[in-house]
Amino acid sequence: MGQYAIEVKGLRKKFGNQIVLNGIDLKVPQGTIYALLGPNGAGKTTLIHILSTLVAPDEGSVHVSGYDIRTEKNLVKHAISLTGQFAAVDEMLTGEENLRMICRLSGLTTAESRVRSSQLLHHFDLTASGRKRVKTYSGGMRRRLDLAISLVTSRSILFLDEPTTGLDTISRRALWDIILQLRNQGITIFLTTQYLEEADQLADTVAVITDGRVVATGTPEELKSRVGEEVIELRNLKDEVIRTIPTSGTVHDMGQTLHELSHTVPKDTRVSIRKPSMDDVFLALTTTTIKELEGISS
Structure with a gap:
């Protein structure tokens, strides 16, 4: 063998x-x-x-x-x-x-x-x-x-x-x-x-x-590294995750992302930064696959 x-x-x-x-x-x-x-x-x-x-x-x-x-x-x-x-x-x-x-x-x-x-x-x-x-x-x-x-x-x-x-x-x-x-x-x-x-x-x-x-x-x-180096996580006042955004982890990338978010999400939105998880990997991969299959069938 x-x-x-x-x-x-x-x-x-x-x-x-x-x-x-x-x-x-x-x-x-x-x-x-x-x-x-x-x-x-x-x-x-x-x-x-x-x-x-x-x-x-x-x-x-x-x-x-x-x-x-x-x-x-x-x-x-x-x-x-x-x-x-x-x-x-x-x-x-x-x-x-x-x-x-x-x-x-x-x-x-x-x-x-x-x-x-x-x-x-x-x-x-x-x-x-x-x-x-x-x-x-x-x-x-x-x-x-x-x-x-x-x-x-x-x-x-x-x-x-x-x-x-x-x-x-x-x-x-x-x-x-x-x-x-x-x-x-x-x-x-x-x-x-x-x-x-x-x-x-x-x-x-x-x-x-x-x-x-x-x-x-x-x-x-x-x-997990395929998703990004750091993930920005947005939560509402009920502490529910409303959005996750993968980033490169650099000051420039994260700063730019947060600046853009400041104009598009409610002002009471809470922000935290964490490492990518297998949840992020799974969601990213399966979402990409679904979009690919929809593109093939359309």
Whole structure:
């Protein structure tokens, strides 16, 4: 296998007359976290299903762990693990029973299953609740158990489809810590997310996808620098953001912008200056894409 865990070129997929993926190119370096950021319907889940061999592409080449997903599907399956949007666990069993069942289905002996289950319960901070039925677990505990199940056997690539959707802030951040630990162990993480902060905090590389196309790729800092060095933020008396304006960060540029605003916005408008965020990146990229598509169709 080369330096990339995943290589995709010219990937296209449609369902009926609907084009879901329209020429996707991407490369995921080994041992990194790669975040695919986009709104609902952008094509994130379809892409992750193709990469994990659940859906066949219409066009393009796709290699995962160095294997062609069309001709070497079984080899791909042995190299990857997938955790979907919803926890795939049996609620009537305990956490430990769920793990032991998957261990046995994966070919481990009874003794090996007992040891591996204990290791995973400890690693994911579930030892105390391991003998409780999963139906009593919180959302965060279920997601941790789901991740533990994904790692019953050694895998070099882990696909996470919106892993923190529906979790509270504390559970989400706890899961972030686990994902970072897995990356530090050399596992390649490919995750989809709608959360801008999640991509910013976790990813080594972020790809922004909208309307089935990747419109930008880079580190979080690289993408934020494309928006500008400093952002002027305007708020009304209710402390609501009414406008954000990217600038170069120079005295001249910011001074000129503020001078122009003084003639066009209410005098009680509040002004603050901050660094660009992933929100700014996402809005800038998706707005540009929408305008481009409108121009093509007109």
